[in-house]
Amino acid sequence: MIMNQEEFNNIRQNLELEKTRIEKALQGVSHADERDHVPGEHEPTFPDYGDDNATELEDNSPNEVADFARNVSVTGDLEHELERIKKALRRLPEGDYGRCVRCKKEIPLARLKVYPAALYCLQCAQHEGE
Numbered sequence: 392m393i394m395n396q397e398e399f400n401n402i403r404q405n406l407e408l409e410k411t412r413i414e415k416a417l418q419g420v421s422h423a424d425e426r427d428h429v430p431g432e433h434e435p436t437f438p439d440y441g442d443d444n445a446t447e448l449e450d451n452s453p454n455e456v457a458d459f460a461r462n463v464s465v466t467g468d469l470e471h472e473l474e475r476i477k478k479a480l481r482r483l484p485e486g487d488y489g490r491c492v493r494c495k496k497e498i499p500l501a502r503l504k505v506y507p508a509a510l511y512c513l514q515c516a517q518h519e520g521e
């Protein structure tokens with residue numbers, strides 16, 4: 392990857408910011424899974440809106456169930472994205488960053504600036520449905 396120090400620093404900064412943003416978002420929809428102590432594993436949070444009028448049978452209100460389903464889906468998406476960012480951050484100092492993992496061509500810098508966690512070039516992204 393041919394980029395100057397400033398571009399390198401900008402991309403790393405973008406990745407770090409994105410990582411922080413996603414970790415914060417994950418805290419909103421999930422909690423660290425303490426049962427199996429797997430780092431990076433997030434258990435979607437089941438919301439409890441504490442409706443005092445609900446009977447025991449109705450304790451899990453439709454809203455809670457719907458929001459839990461949303462949390463499960465959002466948690467999955469965020470974890471997926473977080474993994475990509477961590478991968479990009481690992482590849483950055485190795486000089487492997489910015490190279491399409493599918494066709495090994497360099498990903499245009501313009502694309503990396505918009506989407507620093509990109510693993511594929513534009514052509515391959517279409518193939519992989521990125």
Ligand SMILES: [Zn+2]
Nearest residue numbers: 491494512515
């Ligand atoms: Zn490619």
